[in-house]
Amino acid sequence: MKTSKKQKALKILTILKELYPDATCSLTYDSPVQLLVATILSAQCTDERVNKVTPELFARFPDAIALANADRETLETLIRSTGFYRNKAKNIQGACQKIVKDFNGKVPQTMEELLLLSGVARKTANVVLAHAFGINAGVTVDTHVKRLSQRLGLTKATDPVKIEKDLMPLLPQKDWENFSIRIIYHGRQICKARKPNCQDCQLAFLCPSSL
DNA sequence: ATCCCGAGGG
């Protein structure tokens, strides 16, 4: 009887917890709105680069009201180096305007409401819910979680939402974000997209893709 | 499926 997918997922989680005991969200922020904005900025961009633009961004526009009323071109200039800067500026501003108008200036704390914000889909919503509010609503599936889940044989799906549905039943709900955050760490350091370092990978013995 | 888009690595 081969190891079930669930046993495998738990094994992976255990190893990753030992490997990265202190792993946490690597975006810098001081409030739920700031985390939301930083997460929108992190699309197709390293967190390191996001953290280079957010200090000045948040110094000038610290909260939802300030961001909602910000001059669009100023916003675009401040976030330009993160890429997709026009869309991101529009989405940040649109999301903040809705937060001010419909949510009393506070970031909503449910998946359903977060998905109403411009530029926010499940990945961004999961990050905000988990790290700003301590709510495990789902598994954050970004490019790293997608790649490693596929390589490790936890899913064959390519659509992030489908991958999330494959992963959720494999893990205890309380560990959903623990899994994501550590998979991301491992993806950055060892299981890289281009040249995975299988020699140094602690998961290689259970990885069907190991070289 | 395609577009948005800059920066860094190989």
Added chain:
DNA sequence: CCCTCTGGAT
């Protein structure tokens, strides 16, 4: 040059 980075909207 090409690929990748905590995606989302059309």
